[in-house]
Amino acid sequence: MLPESTLNTDQILRLVMFGHLHFQSLWAGIELGIFETLHKKSPQSLEEIAAGAKLAKLPVKMVMANLCALGLVTKADGSFSNAPLANQFLLQSSEENVIGVLRWQALIVYPGVEDYVRSLRENKNVGVERFKGAGSTLYERLRSDPVLEKVFQDAMANMPSNRFLAPNFDLAGRRHLCDCGGGAGRNAIALARHNPTLKITIFDQATVCERARANIKQADLSNRITTSAGNFLEDSFPAGIDAILYSHIASIWSEETNLQVFRKACASLPSEGTFTIYNMVADDDQTGPLAVTCGSVYFQALATGEGFMFSSAEYEKMLKDAGFGRVSAKAGLPASHALITATK
Secondary structure, X not given: OOOOOOOOHHXXXXXHHOHHHHHXXXXXXXXXXXXXXHHHOOOEEHHHHHHHHOOOHHHXXXXXXXXXXXXXXXXXXXXXXXXXXXXXXXXXXXXXXXXXXXXXXXXXXXXXXXXXXXXXXXXXXXXXXXXXXXXXXXHHHHOOOHHHHHXXXXXXXXXXXXXXXXXXXXXXXXXXXXXXXXXXXXXXXXXXXXXXXXXXXXXXOHHXXXXXXXXXXXXXXXXXXXXXXXXXXXXXXXXXXXEEEEEOOHHHOOHHHHHHHHHHHXXXXXXXXXXXEEEEOEOOOOOOOHHHHOHHHHHHHHXXXXXXXXXXXXXXXXXXXXXXXXXXXXXXXXXXXXXXXXXX
């Protein structure tokens, strides 16, 4: 889990003003293999780092200066080493690495959110115009670009919050879970391992289901995890399920769209069936946390043009309005997440 910010408002303002420059230095450290190189052999001089990254003297001096200022690299006696933060989050060998998330930011999010102001004025996700393909959402456009679709799916599987789902998600008594928009299968695999009698169906678009099947096979769970290709906004939920997981999906859509899905889910489930949202949640007064509220920029400018980072209370109201009888929330999970479960 990434550490919470302890910066004061002045420091936050300065980081926001120049954040695009700091991000590019961070991304350069990953793309040029600097963090990996320093992990294998440390400390190293500027000349050694330059040779490994194939950089001239001034460029390597430039990037190392900013990585030091960001606290990702340390310098002593003229040589450099990774800071603990880099070893924890920026190495492929680390279970907590966020490299996939950063690649998604660099290649997909950054280009799309440049159009945020225009998207607000026009009230649509104009940033999606930067991506080739058909469809009005980023997810539809990515079908036409297997490389970027893989970047996106890898990022979703790489989200730090994924590791907190299975240990906190109570599926006692559930027989067959539908992982709605389940992506390439990371959550389904973790949940299957935590719940040895549970069957799971990943419900997602066809190209994503293909990726999921490969991961499920590799995990030797094909006998318990299956896929169902479809669009949950339009198609019926898979038959025979008694629970639905809506992980990192609810913030993509507006209240109106979510209500349509929630009502359809309620109608699809048997009595005592459950529908669970796992998502980052905003404070009830919509004043933070900062790591949550900024996500709305991505949903508005690029993803769909209608998403929003709702509070737990707002999700609870939607679920009751959709016809569920009981709603309970497990709040205070790491990374500002909550599990909100509605029972039919």
